[in-house]
Amino acid sequence: MNKPETKSNFIRDIIDDDLKTNKYKGRVHTRFPPEPNGYLHIGHAKSICLNFGLAADYKGLCNLRFDDTNPETEEMEYVESIKGDVRWLGFDWEDRLYHASDYFEQLYNFAVELVKKGKAYVCDLSMDEIREYRGTLTKPGKESPYRNRSVEENLDLLERMKAGEFEDGSRVLRAKIDMASSNLLMRDPTLYRIRKKSHYRTGDAWCIYPTYDFTHCLSDSIEGITHSICTLEFENNRPLYDWILDELKVHHPQQIEFARLNLSHTIMSKRRLLELVEEKHVSGWDDPRMPTLSGLRRRGYTPESIRQFCDIIGVAKANSIVDLVQLENCVREELNKTTQRVMVVLRPLKVVIVNYPEDKTEELDAVNNPEDPSMGTRKVPFSRVLYIEQDDFHEEPPKKFFRLAPGREVRLRYAYFITCEDVIKDKKTGEVVELHCRYDPATRGGGSPDGRRVKGTLHWVSANHAFDVEVRLYDHLFTKRDPSDVEEGTDYKSNLNPKSLETLTSCKAEPSLKGAEPGSRYQFERLGYFCVDTSDSTAEKPVFNRTVSLRDTWAKISKTIDK
């Protein structure tokens, strides 16, 4: 009721002001403008949630627009994946799916208009020459010798550029602004370049393509966007954005820049992600270690948890690195409430209950989700030979370790109290291979009628009833919080975590897990949240991806004991 509701951010302030002054007649219309040259990642999710979220909150609209002006890198495959990811995240662009490439004709006409106004010219300088003429941060540029061509000549040249008369790179159309501007982007920026490349949507209809700066503002304008939200690195482009729209006297959206998301222990650059894929450091764009939406989805993340994450991290202008635990916390919070509990032993250690009958099997009741009684209960089979986790036994238990040890009594979840009586070791290696325990029949179900206390509760499976599953444990893709923090002479890849994937092939799962659907999520009790892999699972042998581990205070304690 009186929660502080921390939705306040500087973009909302701007919108609130605009609403107050009736700047856009009370409209709020945003857009998410991806370039189809790669897969979407969690950083894009921030932008998607922001743009679609703002539109929803202000009863406005948000378009999905592909910013596809570069035929060299863009592909249909990316378009499809992007649409799928936006939908999966839970957003709907309804009938407002647009492409900058649909505006090529209009854009060209705008270019002609600029030429006619004497505000743009065809320049024959080479790329290198343009760079030289541009000057430097401290030295003003020089005007191009082609800068003062007549309108007629420019019109003729532009038309012939469009007609394909000139080679790639031989000429460009430039805005005529100010070669002495302290903002390099205003030193007669390129508006059109010649690229005799076929475009994934327009085919060979065009051989000249508009640049980002010319395309973006006008696309926004054409669509009636009110608030054009982009990332910080475009702050320098805003004067150009404004210049073009002012010269053309068209609808003028407000560009607003925010800080892109950086997540600790991973990278967000599309170029680098592509490199990881191409160099096979990961299995693909959807490798569960990738920060891509497809990777997170395969890892077991839910759309809700990602939206929640985007919500809590806020929006501001300060560069920052959000800690990954923040994201992990969001999934945990959701999966704790929604996920069915199940028992799986990752690294099995055989336990024989010596006083339990050889051929007996009991069906014990287990709660499916203590957070949600409506999820009911299930039966788990118990018998003489079980598996427990190797980690749950210590021959010489360290301080504060209250699991199984020689002579110690613990509870098997939903089953019985057992006491360890014998430790069987491999004669050669000395490795513990089997435990002999005695159970207390009075503690059936895990209760203790005499009020006897036990400090540990272990998960387990019945050896005869369990079946083998593969489990993949994931860790940070990079060892460093900031992967681009590197020694001289190396790059971010030197920070790749060699242990980011651990595959366990003979894990033992309780029988209720048979037939688990690909994509379905579970909590493996005491271990974490896992999701059936959608690519590599088979009916005989399911593969589980660990989405995130449970909070583990023992891990914390044992770490401090180590030191």
Next chain:
RNA sequence: UGGGGUGUAGCCAAGCGGUAAGGCAGCGGACUUUGGAUCCGCCAUCGGAGGUUCGAAUCCUCCCACCCCAGCCA
């Protein structure tokens, strides 16, 4: 170096001249058939230095640090 930005706790982030929200992490404690969950409590004087004001994280001045810009990428 010219220009454009940013600096509030370990990590995010509110704050808009009236005496530092919230989340995560951390620490302590309660409860517990997941060392899970839940619940309580603790945890900052705002990059620095001056100034204006009864009063400053908020206004002014200077300084420092970091980010972005010299693609016919976006």
